[in-house]
Amino acid sequence: MLPDLTQYLWIAWLVLALLFVIIELLTLEFTFLMLAAGTLVGGLGVNLLGGPWWLQVLAAAAVAALLLFTIRPLLLRALHRSSRPVPTNVDALYGLGARVVAPFVDGAGSVKLDNGETWTARLVGDGAGVDVGARVVVQAVRGATVDVVVERKADSD
Incomplete structure (x- = not known):
């Protein structure tokens, strides 16, 4: 049984x-x-x-x-x-600061982003006085190239 x-x-x-x-x-x-x-x-x-x-x-x-x-x-x-969306990958690059590491020739150069990555960059807008070491800000990402604008310092007037 x-x-x-x-x-x-x-x-x-x-x-x-x-x-x-x-x-x-x-x-x-x-x-x-x-x-x-x-x-x-x-x-x-x-x-x-x-x-x-x-x-x-x-x-x-x-x-x-x-x-x-x-x-x-x-x-x-x-x-x-308690969790807010954190941008990652390419989305995290928008608005990120960078420093020029290669001079811009015909609007194209190279920048080192604040996250440590070096990118080919295209200068957008007025590029007068952009030398090696100048601060720029990422405005857009287009493939393997970032569009950057010159970082303007706030006037204390």
Whole structure:
């Protein structure tokens, strides 16, 4: 005769909760964390209280659904509220300062950006008095070339 496997159901609840936590660590969006909490609180909780298997499944599903639709949105809102978008890659170059490292000939030269990268540059606007070492600001990025303008110092008049 086969043994009654429902007496080992608590092991299945623990394994399922552990699996959900591992998946949550890979996705990081609180969905599987809520499922793991529903599994532990609903499924394992009813199991420890001696409830039948169908009540354990029903309680796990109800608790997981409740957490998914109430706690998860609050956690996501709190997580995203504290983070502002940070420009990266080419978007981070706009408005970045630079220093001229090669003189501009026919409007084209070379600059070293404040982030340490050296770029081919095209001078936009009035380029009078732009020597090596002068400060410029990135105005646009066009492929592997940046468009720069001369950095104007604020007048203290």
